Amino acid sequence: MADYLDTWLHEKARSLKPTTLAIYTDYVTKDLVPALGAIRLEKLNHLHVACFIDDQLAAGRGPTTVRRLVATLSSALGDAIRKRRLHDNAARHAPLPHPPKRIMPCWTSTDAATFLRHCDATDDPLANLFEVLIGTGLRKGEALALHWCDVHLDDAVLFVRYTLSNVRNSTPVMTSPKMKSSHAWVGLSDRVIAAFERQRRAQAAHNATTELVFSQADGAPLRPEVVLRRFHHLCAAAGVPRIRVHDLRHLAATLMISSQVPLAMASKTLRHSTISTTVDIYGHLVPYAAQQAVDAIATAITAAELVQRSC
Known part of the structure; x- marks a missing residue:
């Protein structure tokens, strides 16, 4: 896995933005390789990924960070499948934690x-x-x-x-x-x-x-x-x-x-x-749209009824 991820990063450098490449590099070198680098690529399975997730959460990593780590791993494994080096993406259906929905603070006018x-x-x-x-x-x-x-x-x-x-x-x-x-x-x-x-x-x-x-x-x-x-x-x-x-x-x-x-x-x-x-x-800011939608239905039906009555 360490060799494969290093090669994958080198290839991705040709197409990624510098900021994205820097993030991927940090995830690979600081997290994925230390945890999974010794495992053979074709031997990596869903249990390895699940244990990696549990270890990251236990170490205090946030749900959003863990999801991004696994997304990076999944992207790398997806490329291995496209190159016919793997048949299955062990990270694709990983049991990921759901980050709490962030309530966006907002000013008034x-x-x-x-x-x-x-x-x-x-x-x-x-x-x-x-x-x-x-x-x-x-x-x-x-x-x-x-x-x-x-x-x-x-x-x-x-x-x-x-x-x-x-x-x-x-x-x-x-x-x-x-x-x-x-x-x-x-x-x-x-x-x-x-x-x-x-x-x-x-x-x-x-x-x-x-x-x-x-x-x-x-x-x-x-x-x-x-x-x-x-x-x-x-x-x-x-x-x-x-x-x-x-x-x-x-x-x-x-x-x-x-x-x-x-x-x-x-x-x-x-x-x-x-x-x-x-x-x-x-x-959540557009209750008026929901009201407009049902009002449109009522208007259409009422108009049809008026036409029928006039006939």
């Missing part, structure tokens, strides 16, 4: 207004970034990798081409977005257009020469951890609940859906792969 008003009043250098994140639902990495050539203010749209990530939380790299559906146009409101215009003026005032919309003074990308620290500082100063920067995306989704924006349009704006993804994540 009042919280958002309070926060943005504080950023504006203090002339914070990241104020425009947070306005764009809230006003578009972009992921943090997508906003930090945004290039001016992809922002079209006259047409009120931007195009997502890149995302900024940290490899092992240290080295920032620019890669393609999370999914194919993430490569897409995003509309811009007047508020967001104004934020971009302020950002352009701010860069011009500091003689900043960079292709990036949001950058350090020397034109280098903003580091995600620096943005997070600044965001938490501003949350405390503004007196609003402390959340993650990524939760601003949830805020954007919540405001859209709670304002009865059609789910299809909200899903398109968030660039989810399918509308079912939007429903799975935010379905």
Whole structure:
């Protein structure tokens, strides 16, 4: 298993993003090989995987981490099956723990207004970034990798081409977005257009020469951890609940859906792969949709009855 996993990682390096490869490498070298490396590939069975899961949980690893470890192992074994080295994937139907469903914290529109008003009043250098994140639902990495050539203010749209990530939380790299559906146009409101215009003026005032919309003074990308620290500082100063920067995306989704924006349009704006993804994540916010559905049934039947009566 140790030899096979090492070869598998080497081959996967050709197709994986640097961040994903770093995660796979850590899982393989720090967890899978120490636990399963001495077992022959063709001898690995479901009991080995079940014992590995039990040992990881007993060592205090969280359910989500354990599921990711087993998913990595399953991916490696799946490749062995495709190469006809195995007949069965011992990790495919492993007894995995179910992580607790995370309740996403979310600001209200009042919280958002309070926060943005504080950023504006203090002339914070990241104020425009947070306005764009809230006003578009972009992921943090997508906003930090945004290039001016992809922002079209006259047409009120931007195009997502890149995302900024940290490899092992240290080295920032620019890669393609999370999914194919993430490569897409995003509309811009007047508020967001104004934020971009302020950002352009701010860069011009500091003689900043960079292709990036949001950058350090020397034109280098903003580091995600620096943005997070600044965001938490501003949350405390503004007196609003402390959340993650990524939760601003949830805020954007919540405001859209709670304002009865059609789910299809909200899903398109968030660039989810399918509308079912939007429903799975935010379905609890749309009781109005369920009411509209049954009202539509009643309306159709009532209309048919009126036609019959008139005849």
